[in-house]
Amino acid sequence: METPMMKQYLSIKKDYQNAILFFRLGDFYEMFMKDAETASKVLSIALTSRSKGKDKKIPMCGVPFHAAESYIAKLTRANYKVAICEQVSDPNLPGIVEREVVRVITPGTVTDENALDKSKNNFIAALLKKHYKKKEILALCYCDISTGDFYLGELNFNLSEILGAIEPAEIILPSHLYNNPKFLQSIKDFSNNLHSFGLWENYFAVYKNHPLVKDVKSSAAKECACALLGYLEETQKTPINHITKVSEIISPKYARLDSSAITNLEIFKTFREGDVKGSLISVLDKTKTPMGARTLRRFILNPLKLKKDIDERLNGVEELIKNRDLLDRVSTILSHIYDIERALAKLTLKTANPKDLISIRYSLKGALHIKSALRECESLVLKKVERDIKENISEVILLVERVLVEEPPFSPKEGGLVNAGVDEELDSLKDKIKDSTKFLAEMEFNEKERTGINSLKVRFNKVYGYYIEVSKSNLYLVPNHYIRKQTLVNAERFVTEKLKEHEELVLNAKELINRKEYEIYLSVISKVLEYTTFIKEAALAIGLLDTLAGFAVLSKENEYTKPHILFSDKPYLIDINDGRHPVIETLIPASEFIPNSVLLSGERQILIITGPNMSGKSTFIRQTALIVLMAQIGCFVPAVSAKISPVDRIFTRIGASDVLSSGLSTFMVEMMETANILNNATDKSLVILDEVGRGTSTYDGVSIAWAIVEYLAKKVKAKTLFATHYHELLKLSEVYENVSNFQVAVEEEKTLDGEERITFLYKVIKGGASKSYGIHVAKLAGLPDFVVKRALNVLKLLEQRKIERPNDNLANNNQLTIDL
Structure with missing residues (x-):
């Protein structure tokens, strides 16, 4: 036969079959049956059992309610939903405690900042x-x-x-x-x-x-x-x-950055390791606040398209760079601002604690300091930040300061969070508690005098309440009206009628205090939420300023320059003088990075870039895309100078990857991504292609690559950087005026023993490379000498288009059996 509590549990659980039910029992959230079995494994906690009736037990496990958030986070990260079932009636009343689900936490509805x-x-x-x-x-x-x-x-x-x-x-x-x-x-x-x-x-x-x-x-x-x-x-x-x-x-205001570009350009994490370090955002993120970090991410995912909007941000960054005192001042203030947006959300969703109100108060005070600092600014974007931080948020600051203590407890239901002078009734109740301390001291003194027991103590604890403690050696002196309450090893504890009356008075006062303070706390939240719109505006303004201040700090540290943004109705142009890769230059010793220039225009729409592996082709084409992206989010760029017509999209096809779960090969993925580019790019798009066509046979690859370049040149007319080892594509510049050939320079020299040695210069120059130097790269990678020498012999034969029949001993044979 099921217990009344288990009947209640099962009744609630039937409405939340797809969630793990956290069932509140006193100071714990308990889980039962399948929920308990699942949770115990995910959370690594002990699985026990509970009686279900005669000779029956059911699996159960539990977590302390005060530490529940960390356990809930583990479950949602493991893709489970958690239904929080709370006690909603007084557990001290007779009968079973009423319970109901007050919230369901899912992976997409988490609000705990931790x-x-x-x-x-x-x-x-x-x-x-x-x-x-x-x-x-x-x-x-x-x-x-x-x-x-x-x-x-x-x-x-x-x-x-x-x-x-x-x-x-x-x-x-x-x-x-x-x-x-x-x-x-x-x-x-x-x-x-x-x-x-x-x-x-x-x-x-x-x-x-x-x-x-x-x-x-x-x-x-x-x-x-x-x-x-x-x-x-x-x-x-x-x-x-x-x-x-x-x-x-x-929105027509924004360019698009799709998932392929985000992955291939390593915007948020590196392609191979999946690490933030080595990504673009690891360099760009100099923000001080969570709002700023999220704003930066939003900027990157939504690059601006309109010159007016881009220049507005750039001018703000420029003003901060030129006014170092202002930049230092706002950076200091920003470093003390908390996550206003998420604290406000918790207030609305009734999951906040008093510390969230304190963090909002501190942060809004910081926002007003920022408003004051920006009053004399000239750039439109900084004026907007100043304007969006409204003076009336000071009313929220004053309200929280007046009502809540400086360091309130985590729980709003246990008292100790409201200042004196806020509520007369509350102050009166607190005075009773203060009088209690005096009462206990006087009672202890009087009882010692009356009984002659000098070691007698009058004390309180949460389990046994108020008591008089007498050591065992003095028990013979205890008066008859003392009532025994607890026996210890070396002492006995007693109460008196007078002490019981005082305990009831004090405990009732504490309960009333806690209840009254909680009511006041809820009223403060209600009043703060009346300012939701203004608080959100201030949070967004802080996020915007934080991002721009981060750009200013970054630009000063890395010697970036302000890009010149061109009107979209003018001839399309990307002209970058001595551009640098924003990430790679930070990963190598200063001054070792070799800058490169690039010009894309109506006459030079497509660049075919050839050169050895590891010579810097991929770095060059990626840095061009990253510089354009940085300019369009309003950041200065790593270059001596840059003139940029805003693009509507950045397309990339870089690297090789299978999508095995979908049954797609490397080449199929490559062709699908390329098809997306050809079908969606416009004459205002920037297209980055790296080694397209290499996933199939040489002839097929060359043919596909050739046709792609022709289509981009004749139909789409997007500005394109195409890195390739297919030297056959160099002939396209003879057919199409808007196609130009560039190569990454290499220095060749002969060693004393006649070996050919190459040095990568990492400089992009006009013209096409005649070789790919793949064997030299293989040697650098550590391939055995035999393999390298044999490869050189095979290469010579292929270049001479010779046909020879090999001997049985392949290692001693320098000929190749391929009919070309």
Whole structure:
């Protein structure tokens, strides 16, 4: 027979079958049955058992409630949902304690800052694919509930491009898509958490007139947004009021950076090791605040296209560079600002603690100092930062300062967080507690006098309350009205009627104090949330300033220059004088990096770049793309000078990789990515191609590469850097005026013993390379001398197009059996 508590547990659990139920029992969250078996393995905690009735036991495990966040974080990182079931009635009342689920934490709805990467958003996405008037529509909505960022729109490009960029922690789908294996296969590489949301359709009716989405014209995008808002409401069990603005996924203001470019250019992590160190962001990120770090990431994913917008940021960076005192001052203030966005979200979602209010107070005070520092600034972007930090946030600062103590406890329900003078009733109750200390001291003195027991003590602890402690050697002196309460090894503890009355008075006062302070705490949160819009504006302004200040610090440290941005209606131009790779130059000793210039224009639209392996071809083409990207996010660039026409997209096809899970070979992936470029690039795009065609036979590869260059030259007219070992492509410059040949210079010399030696000069010069020097590179890599010598002989034969029949002893034979 099941106990009443287990009946209650099973009743609640049936509504949360797809989540691990954290069931509050006193100071612990307990898990039972399959939940316990799963959690014990993931969390590495002991699996025990509990009686279910006569001769039956069920698996169980538990975690302390005060340390639950770290355990929840482990479970969500392992892709589990966690339903938090709290006690909602007084456990001291008779009968079973009432319980209900107050929140469901999923990988995409985590708000605990210790479980999140401060430098990036934690997105949850909703996807919809439907047919409307014989047209297939793909809509996407994604949100970071921990910051309040919210995006939506219809997509007119490959879904994988944006999913790869935003990396959603969780994706919810309508049932018809979740049950479509082909669609699931197409997106499963972008999130480990795909869910069918059974109430998808229901929430369209609930939210279609919500202020966030009522003006959204796309019905598919609106449906996505309504479903996502509904899912958030279902999991958080409270209104999501900190989401105050909707941003369009596609905007004419921004260029696009797809997942291939992000990977190939090593924007956020290195291609092979997957490390942040060695990536572009490891160099660019000089931010001091979490808001700044996330703003930088957003800038990179959304490069600006309009000269006016880019110049606005660049001018702000320039002003900070020129005004060193201002830069130092704002950098110092920024270093003391906390994560305002995530603290505000926790207040809204009712998961905050008093320290979140204190961090908001400190941070808003810092924001006002920043406002004061920027009053005399001239650049539009710094004026905007100053303008967006409103004076009225001082009211929030004053409120929190007046009500809460400087260092409040973590829990808001245990008292000790409200200042004196805030509430008369509260002060009166606290006075009773203070009088209690005096009462106990007087009682101890009087009892010692009355009994003659000099070692007598009057004390309190949380388990036994108030007591009088007498050592065993003095028990014969204990008065008859003392009531025995506890026996120790060397002493006995007693109470008296007078002490019991005082205990009841004090404990009642403490309970009333805790309750009153919690009410005051909630009222402070309610008042702070009235300023949500202003607090969010200040947080965004701080993120913007932090990013620009980081650019200024970086530009001074690395001697970057301000790029000259050209109008889009002028002849298209990328003219970089002595450009440097922003990452590689930081990884080698100063002055060792060899800078290179590049000019792409209407007359010089495509550069065919040849040269040996390891000579710097890939570095050169990548640094060009990175310099353009840096310019378009508003950062100074590593070059002596740069004139740049903003691009609408940066396309890359670099490196070789299989997608084995999809059954795609290296060459198939290469062709798919190249097809995406040829089908979507425009005359305002920048295209970076490295060794395209090498994944198949030589003749096939040359033919494909040739045709690709022709198509780019004749049809697309995108500015293109094409690094290749196919020297046959050099002839294209004779056919097309907008194709030019460049090579990475190499110095050849003969050693005294007649060996040919090469030195890489890492300098890009006009003209085509006549050799690839692959064998020399192989020698540098440590191939055995026999292999190197044999390869040189084979190369000579191939170049002479000779046919010879080998001897049986291959090692002694210098001929090759290939008919060319």
